[in-house]
Amino acid sequence: MNISEMQAEILRLKKENDVCILAHSYQTHDILEVADFVGDSFALSVKAQSVDNSTVLMCGVRFMAETVKLLSPQKRVLLSHGGAGCPMAEQMSPEYIEKVKSENPDCAVVAYINTTTALKTVCDFCVTSSSALKIVNALPDKNILFIPDCNLGDYVKRQIPDKNFVLLEGGCPVHGQITADDVKSAKALHPNAPLLVHPECKPEVVELADYVGSTSGIMEFAKNSSESEFIIGTENSISEHLAYECPDKRFYPLSKKLICEDMKLTTLADVLYAVRGDKGSWEEITLDEQTQQKARKCIDKMLELG
Ligand code: 13P
Ligand code: SF4
Numbered sequence: 001m002n003i004s005e006m007q008a009e010i011l012r013l014k015k016e017n018d019v020c021i022l023a024h025s026y027q028t029h030d031i032l033e034v035a036d037f038v039g040d041s042f043a044l045s046v047k048a049q050s051v052d053n054s055t056v057l058m059c060g061v062r063f064m065a066e067t068v069k070l071l072s073p074q075k076r077v078l079l080s081h082g083g084a085g086c087p088m089a090e091q092m093s094p095e096y097i098e099k100v101k102s103e104n105p106d107c108a109v110v111a112y113i114n115t116t117t118a119l120k121t122v123c124d125f126c127v128t129s130s131s132a133l134k135i136v137n138a139l140p141d142k143n144i145l146f147i148p149d150c151n152l153g154d155y156v157k158r159q160i161p162d163k164n165f166v167l168l169e170g171g172c173p174v175h176g177q178i179t180a181d182d183v184k185s186a187k188a189l190h191p192n193a194p195l196l197v198h199p200e201c202k203p204e205v206v207e208l209a210d211y212v213g214s215t216s217g218i219m220e221f222a223k224n225s226s227e228s229e230f231i232i233g234t235e236n237s238i239s240e241h242l243a244y245e246c247p248d249k250r251f252y253p254l255s256k257k258l259i260c261e262d263m264k265l266t267t268l269a270d271v272l273y274a275v276r277g278d279k280g281s282w283e284e285i286t287l288d289e290q291t292q293q294k295a296r297k298c299i300d301k302m303l304e305l306g
Contacts, residue, residue: 003030006268010034013275020053021271022068024060025215026235026263029244031059031271040216041067041113042128042306045299048072057274057282061086061262066117069285070296078274080266082283087262088200089114091170092148094122100145104166108141111298112149114172117287120295123147129199130214131306132156136163138305151176155199155206174260175200178233182255183208186231190252196221197233197254205233222246235260 001009011034014021022044023035032038037047041064048056048068055076058065063086065079097119101109111123112132120126127135129152136144136156142163146153148170157165178201187195194210196218206212211221215238222230222242232239233254242251265281273280287295 003268006272007034010268010272010275013272014057017055017275017277018053019055019057019275020051021057021059021275022047022051022064023058024064024263025219025241026237026260027059027266028237028264028268029240030268031266032241034268034271035059040128040130040214042130042214042302043216044068045071045113045128045303049303051075057271059266059271060084061089062285063089063114063116065285066287067113067299069287070117070292070299073287073292077285079283079285080270080274081281083281084262084265086114086172088112088148088170088172089116089119092119092168094118097122097147100166100168104143104145107143107145107166108139109145109147110136110139111147112152113299113302115148117291117295119147120298121291123298124301125305126298126302127306128214128302130217131302132199133159135302135305136160149200151202151206152199154203155212158203172200174235174258175233176202177257178202178205178255180204180208182257183231183233186252186254190229190231192227193229193231193250193252194225194227195231195233195254201233209233219245222249222251234258235263237263 021035048071057078059080061084069077109123110125113128145166150167153167196211197209229250236253236258239251239253274282
């Protein structure tokens with residue numbers, strides 16, 4: 001089978017088996033082409049509420065599939081590859097956060113959506129990279145414990161100086177390894193290209209950026225800008241997708257290190273096996289009732305405020 005034959009088979013089977021395919025923008029381009037909806041974490045969460053199909057296949061990482069299950073518990077929710085986690089989501093345990101909460105009793109706990117469902121059960125609000133500023137701004141609380149990403153937390157803190165933030169050591173190992181020297185090297189090669197970065201990057205990188213935003217935010221900014229070339233400071237798949245969408249513009253990855261191995265685990269063949277209900281690496285998401293009810297609260301608040 002070649003790529004187009006496999007894609008045609010996926011399109012036929014998803015209809016026949018009533019499957020909706022949601023894909024995060026870090027997935028490979030061949031997967032985005034067969035998806036019903038592509039977006040950032042916030043857009044995918046909004047979409048998860050309104051899907052009509054009996055089965056939802058999430059092409060992305062585990063916390064994204066769990067978010068779909070929390071929002072649509074009656075549906076069969078599949079993760080495209082059972083091995084695809086987000087290392088940041090696993091960094092802090094509920095027990096550790098309970099301890100930090102007891103040391104900071106005045107704080108509202110704001111969790112980046114890149115967290116496990118178990119961790120969400122001990123948090124008050126959830127945010128994504130595209131909704132964090134709006135949601136934290138809207139909270140009545142003055143003191144915020146922001147977990148787990150201290151880089152996103154620092155970005156939000158700088159934009160909202162009238163609130164107090166407690167940040168912990170956590171973050172994305174992919175974006176977090178990028179330094180100001182990487183920016184210097186990319187700028188030396190492409191001096192006229194604006195730098196667009198994800199807020200999961202270190203403050204020293206964010207400070208040098210011309211635009212800071214979510215994966216969808218970066219894509220929209222580049223599409224609507226009158227500039228003709230850009231340095232892209234997020235997972236390198238975004239540079240590739242933009243090259244398809246804007247053939248007259250040029251997109252240069254900020255660094256060759258910007259590859260998320262977990263996001264890249266899913267292949268087009270995994271998608272085929274999942275829509276066919278065949279043996280493969282996909283996994284059905286199950287969550288116990290009590291965890292589901294507790295964790296959903298902070299996601300519902302995110303959708304209300306975001
Ligand atoms: P977005 O919310 O921007 O899609 O980010 C998700 C993510 O995992 C970024 O690394
Ligand atoms: Fe997680 Fe970073 Fe990969 Fe995003 S890029 S899924 S935050 S490890």
